[in-house]
Amino acid sequence: MTTAQPTVPDGMRADVELAQRGRSEMQFLQAMRAGLRPVQARLRTRLEEGSALSSGTEDIARLRAEVDEELAQDADPGLIGAALRWNRSVLTPRAIDAFDERAEDLTPKATAPAAGDITDRGDEAVPRYWRYEFHGTTGGWDGHEHMGFIHHELVYRYLLVPSFPGDIFGQRAAVARLAPRQDYADICDLGCGTGQFTMKLAQTYPEARITGVDLSTSELRYAQRRAAEAGLEWDLHRAPAEDTGLPSEGFDLVASFILLHEMPPHAIRGVFAEALRLLRPGGDLVFSDVAPYRLRSPYQAWYDDWDAENGHEPWWRTAATIDLAEVAREAGFTDVRQEALGKESYPWVTLARKPEQERE
Ligand SMILES: C[S@@+](CC[C@H](N)C(=O)[O-])C[C@H]1O[C@@H](n2cnc3c(N)ncnc32)[C@H](O)[C@@H]1O
Known part of the structure; x- marks a missing residue:
């Protein structure tokens, strides 16, 4: 059985084929995010009907504290938070696995034509804060030799484009x-x-x-x-x-x-x-x-x-x-x-x- 590929958005390669397992895992992560939407909508309705949002947006720490108090007995934020944290923690590793499984075919599509053409200010110029594992990406922005390709062609295509409003x-x-x-x-x-x-x-x-x-x-x-x-x-x-x-x-x-x-x-x-x-x-x-x-x-x-x-x-x-x-x-x-x-x-x-x- 074959699984349908997502529509290829503008600016992405049409010829990125993942092995069945890699594709299914990426689609599962996407479906999980989609599945959270009704729970998020339910939470929004409850908050908008309550009083915790009335303090407004000027003081975000206060808004957070008041909403957290209103939600103290509510299971939905815990469920959404846990699901999102898990989703994000496995997202890059799954995308890397999907790439590695087809590395022989995908590496030529990911490789830059002339490796010497990028000028470089050197490692000593890299600030410490940049090395943090942004968005939960294992290894940070350069956690894989082809992270640029993985990020652009897999993470964006399967997760960000379909879930972003x-x-x-x-x-x-x-x-x-x-x-x-x-x-x-x-x-x-x-x-x-x-x-x-x-x-x-x-x-x-x-x-x-x-x-x-x-x-x-x-x-x-x-x-x-x-x-x-x-x-x-x-x-x-x-x-x-x-x-x-x-x-x-x-x-x-x-x-x-x-x-x-x-x-x-x-x-x-x-x-x-x-x-x-x-x-x-x-x-x-x-x-x-x-x-x-x-x-x-x-x-x-x-x-x-x-x-x-x-x-x-x-x-x-x-x-x-x-x-x-x-x-x-x-x-x-x-x-x-x-x-x-x-x-x-x-x-x-x-x-x-x-x-x-x-x-x-
Ligand atoms: C969210 S991405 C945005 C990329 C791009 N501008 C776009 O429209 O998709 C943020 C980028 O900023 C880069 N970045 C973060 N801090 C940086 C810094 N101090 N100097 C240069 N690039 C940085 C990251 O490596 C990453 O590629």
Whole structure:
């Protein structure tokens, strides 16, 4: 008996075939998440009918405490939390097993065309916080030589695309289009990963020279492969986004998509300072990240925060509560504005400009 493959979303390979067991395990994990949805909906209704959400989203610690108290006798949050934690803890190992089972066929599809083409700032530049096992991924972003491929073609295809409430790829394209000019010559994508947002920038600004920066070798290698297959050449650079080592004033647009919520506050400030250094006078910044709690509904803010805690997202609360407009102004940017592109204020985009004349 064969199991149906999921529809292949745009930007993913159609020719990734998993062995039956690998495919079934990935589909089981996806089905488990789908199965939790009615329980989550039940919990939401109960909370919205009660009084715990009435304290609002301004003080997330208080909201969490009040909801936790209301839910103290309720089995659903325990069930959802345990199921999600287990799901996330086995997700990457199962995806790695699925890859390894077909390694002979998949390695050629995962391997970058020219291994030497990624410049590297060196291991000593890697910050300690980046080595944390994000999202419960065993071994972190580089936990397997082909983690970029595994992440992009297996985890995204089987788990994130089907469970995420929105069009992951369309959102990146919409953020790319939001940059105020049409004629960028040099664009830098910080925290580019496997190049999902980079690809949208390249498609939106086909004349621009594109640089992608990330700390993960395996994500960059797969970005390199994807660019080459699309007939594109990107300059890829392994370095921290807050200290890239790239030349000053080399870009007229510096952008990022869901990088900031992976970082502690000093690193977020560092990224804005680095973006200012990288930009030419008059250049633009476009950073898109998680929605601020204050703009979410009380239920959604509570759920985001609770889910981040259960999902190994140690810096989510920081990113959802920090005032990025203020951070941008403090770094020296002007014309700072923010825009919510989708439902419940996600994607949340901060735009700013480097002054023509740098301040004294
Ligand atoms: C959630 S992924 C987003 C990738 C990509 N921007 C996208 O649109 O899918 C976050 C990426 O940020 C990278 N990252 C995290 N901290 C970083 C840092 N300090 N400097 C550079 N990259 C970093 C991770 O390695 C990962 O590839």
